[in-house]
Amino acid sequence: MPMLDDDLLATPACLGIDWGSTSLRAALLDADGRVLAERSAPCGLLQLPAGGWADAFERQVGDWRARWPALRTLMAGMVGSRHGWSEAPYCGVPAGAGELAAALHWLEPGRLGIVPGVDCDDAGVPDVMRGEETQVIGAMALLQRRDATLVLPGTHSKWVRVEHGRIRHFATAMSGEAYALWRRQSMLARSLPAGEDGPIDDAAFDAGVERAQRDGGLLHHLFGVRTLALFEHRPAASLASYLSGLVIGDELRALAPPVAGAGELVVIGAPGLAARYARALRRQGHATRQLGDEACWRGLVELGRRIDAR
């Protein structure tokens, strides 16, 4: 996304901030959620010192806020968690744009607010999201749909069922974190090349996804990474892709049936990872559609509209 010259800007409709565990991304948005200007900085929950949120905020977007003093700023993500800037209590399901707008956590009334996360109950065990709710609201607006199943891959992937325009149920899978642990910290790391992963090996990834659909369970199939290396059944360079396929394939096997209805699955995420999920889903017979950053920005603008309408 190229940086635009601020001097060229029309008056933006909203300053949107996606502030998560590892980074802050800020964008000046028009009334349809299109990006007029964008910035990002590696100052997420994991990097910021306790109490460092207000300073980081001023540093990153203080000039924009000074230039357009009436502009509303809406933030989503871990910024609203217990260890974030200010805790925004979770909104229960069903949660649509109306419920989220009504529950907005204001730091400056009407001017600076944090979108609440969403919680739900899975047979006595809670599940939570923060930030994904905004992407989901934006995706439904972009696609002009009221019902959908959405997958938001990441460190902790979310599978979300939306009905009648509201988040009805969702489930988290710790897949990205699991991949990183097994890839780098487990006994399997000895069988895998050191250094950064290269481009995905599609055939090995597909084989991992297929394998994960078989009986035996993830903890069993993971051991296969070791034995495939031991017996040289697969080149070591392809094993990281195979491992990724095992983990994502296990997530699909476990969560697609209970969460996904019939019809197209919407995958929202960074292009490379989202494409990997879409590939795995298609091979399991699911139609897919992919969205990226635009979902979050559109979601914040949608919530702003609901606030204006109140």
Place this chain on the structure above:
Amino acid sequence: MPMLDDDLLATPACLGIDWGSTSLRAALLDADGRVLAERSAPCGLLQLPAGGWADAFERQVGDWRARWPALRTLMAGMVGSRHGWSEAPYCGVPAGAGELAAALHWLEPGRLGIVPGVDCDDAGVPDVMRGEETQVIGAMALLQRRDATLVLPGTHSKWVRVEHGRIRHFATAMSGEAYALWRRQSMLARSLPAGEDGPIDDAAFDAGVERAQRDGGLLHHLFGVRTLALFEHRPAASLASYLSGLVIGDELRALAPPVAGAGELVVIGAPGLAARYARALRRQGHATRQLGDEACWRGLVELGRRIDAR
């Protein structure tokens, strides 16, 4: 196991060594596999320098070998792996005492040998064991059975099906390693008490086992450890037991149906861990029986008998 005074010993039938990743255990055994004297040392595959096996062997059992020069020494475990003392090629399935004795890997013919590991194929992906085959042979002799399903919990648990006295099929689950990774290295570690795990909390363990039987998959249920802490639905002190229940419960769910036939399951392992598996299995409706160190010693003696009979 108290150390016996060597002077009191009858002539042993066999010197058995269980030499794995983290330790060496050596025992002078009578003709039924009973321990006459036992020693152990923390000098496994992970501690020994490359090429350090012969020195460690001499240091640990050189005096015993000098005292009974005709005594046969049989070793099982990672000592026979590619990075062990000397690689003992895998024996394929079906593998019983006869096949293993015939494939013994001799360092000194008839006098110092390594029991081969066993490999099998699971739809194109190999699986392997080293050391467990000896415990299985011993367990079948101790129980005077020809058919059984055995579970050997550990860092990499083994589920083994024996038919007509031979290992017919088996599957590995990386459950112990998974527990350690999630307990110590993952985001969940922040929700769990630092320091060593205390005694198991049976109710929390049972809840984890039950939870793992529900749809959603391990990667989903793991996230519940975080949310249960976040919402204070369970005391933090009980969460390590709950996590252990999730991991072991997932292993049971995935491997008990394909591997276990009807009838009693035999659990072989250190008393605490084996009791935990037996508890989980009983709650899932399986009858169980528990064995410990005696299985390995009896297995080595059984293999010695087969060698004598050849």
